[in-house]
Amino acid sequence: MKVMVMRPIFKPGETSNPDFVLYPYHIFHLRLFYKRLGRSDRVFDYFAYVDLYRLGAERGDGFIDLYEWDVEEKKVMEPLVDYEEAKMKAFESAITWGNSRVVSWWLPRIEIIREAQAYKVFWIFEKNREKFLMDSLEGKEFSLEKLVGKDGRKCKGAWCR
Template identity: 85%
Template sequence: MKVAVMRPIFKPEVPNPDFVLYPYRIFHLRLFYKRLGRSDRVFDYFAYVDLYRLGAERGDGFIELYEWDVEEKKVMEPLVNYEEAERKAFESAITWGNSRVVSWWLPRIEIIRHERAYKVFWIYEKSGERLIMDSLDGKEYSLDAMTGKDGRRCRGPWCR
């Protein structure tokens, strides 16, 4: 299947690491604020909505996307639908915008662009330990600890 993937910044230094694709919805929003006695304000806002845990992060821009042809089993299914993701992006944008401007009214919000895209999590082995690496920040996590292979309870979206 063909999917849009956020441009990986980090990759482990091992040959041919495996990967899993984690679902996001990216929004470029424009907020229009009316103000009494002052000029109106317009802001651009980029929201990255996690389609697994329904969290939102503000981005500096719309990340570069690549089209990958992958096996369906490498793609995590989203648990959040488009309407929920849009609502979360709007809430996040309003909270951010209201911290920058004083207005009697909520902003009018226009969706400039939206895409469903996936973040790459690399899966590999190093020094006998199975690890997973976030391709956008380079942080490594023990996959065995997350999946319960070390006897602890499984935590995280990788548990199936």
């Protein structure tokens, strides 16, 4: 299947061919228009990265580069959050951020400039005979055994593949 993937920044160095799992996000570039009494209106751009598995939102500095990958379906985690929930979470996050920067009697008008569903790459690799996950955007490594337990019984979702 073809999916859009956020450009990986980090990759494990010890392994020539690590495996991976793709974690779902929806990315929004929003524009907020604030009306103000007796002052000029304010316009802000906001980039929201909405986690489609846990329904969290992070603010980004821009719209990350996306690449199309052709992958096996089993490497892709299914989103648990639908589009409307993701959009509302992005708007809520943008309003909270915008309201901390401007005083207005009104909620902002919000326009979606650009959006895309994309996946973050989590590399699965072995180091010192132990399996690890690496976040491809932050470079953080996580012991798979600590995440899922020695026998794998705590294992849920695509992390276990």
